[in-house]
Amino acid sequence: MLIFRKKHIPSNFAFLRTDVHSHLIPGIDDGAKTLDDALNLVKTLYALGYRHLITTPHVMADLYPNTPADIQDGLARLRQAVQNANMDIAIDAAAEYYIDEYFAALIEYGQLMTLPGNRVLVEMSTLNAPSHLFNDLFRLQTKGYQPVLAHPERYTFLKDDFRQYARLKDYGCEFQLNLLSLTGYYGKPVRDTAFKLLKQGMINWLGSDMHHEHHATSLKALAEDKHLMTLITKYEFQNTSCKPEALSQAE
Numbered sequence: 001m002l003i004f005r006k007k008h009i010p011s012n013f014a015f016l017r018t019d020v021h022s023h024l025i026p027g028i029d030d031g032a033k034t035l036d037d038a039l040n041l042v043k044t045l046y047a048l049g050y051r052h053l054i055t056t057p058h059v060m061a062d063l064y065p066n067t068p069a070d071i072q073d074g075l076a077r078l079r080q081a082v083q084n085a086n087m088d089i090a091i092d093a094a095a096e097y098y099i100d101e102y103f104a105a106l107i108e109y110g111q112l113m114t115l116p117g118n119r120v121l122v123e124m125s126t127l128n129a130p131s132h133l134f135n136d137l138f139r140l141q142t143k144g145y146q147p148v149l150a151h152p153e154r155y156t157f158l159k160d161d162f163r164q165y166a167r168l169k170d171y172g173c174e175f176q177l178n179l180l181s182l183t184g185y186y187g188k189p190v191r192d193t194a195f196k197l198l199k200q201g202m203i204n205w206l207g208s209d210m211h212h213e214h215h216a217t218s219l220k221a222l223a224e225d226k227h228l229m230t231l232i233t234k235y236e237f238q239n240t241s242c243k244p245e246a247l248s249q250a251e
């Protein structure tokens with residue numbers, strides 16, 4: 001007798017365990033404004049099954065010139081608040097670097113805040129590619145860093161010529177998709193591109209890119225969407241390979 005088992009469809013993101021993109025450190029970018037905001041966002045991510053967050057404040061010369069020291073200070077405050085709230089969730093920090101004209105100097109002389117495996121999360125203008133994009137990607141790799149492009153689906157100039165994605169991959173870029181792109185949160189064209197990238201197996205990482213309560217509400221709705229959760233769980237993502245910094249150091 002044949003027994004058909006119904007595939008379990010998760011209703012949270014525990015299967016990923018680690019989130020690699022968020023803006024939870026209060027007051028240093030356009031994410032959480034206060035420690036209370038940050039704590040509420042962490043609570044949502046915890047309730048959604050995450051047990052390790054690598055938060056990634058913007059580093060952008062004009063708007064958010066955050067240094068590693070700024071980020072580490074904010075991280076220490078956030079960790080303390082989370083500990084005081086008795087939440088069993090590990091929090092580390094990297095950054096989301098905007099590829100502007102100052103980024104090359106940061107690669108050369110700065111100390112970059114990285115995701116595991118010396119990975120550097122980068123973003124750029126959603127309207128047009130910086131002329132030095134491929135130079136900077138190359139420069140990162142010659143310095144021993146692995147570039148990870150944040151939300152590739154959101155760059156409108158790329159989706160019009162899909163071969164550009166393959167070119168970025170050929171240049172050694174990994175891709176991190178924003179979960180909310182799949183819901184249409186950023187509009188239909190972004191959603192269509194997100195589906196296409198996912199179905200072509202081009203996505204290495206998933207991220208919440210959590211900034212505020214609207215994102216938290218939309219992420220909860222996504223977790224309840226069986227169709228989308230079924231789709232996501234068809235693929236493997238590198239989130240599952242991440243360990244909290246404290247555990248890696250203890251090994």
Ligand SMILES: [Fe+2]
Nearest residue numbers: 021022096209
């Ligand atoms: Fe971001």
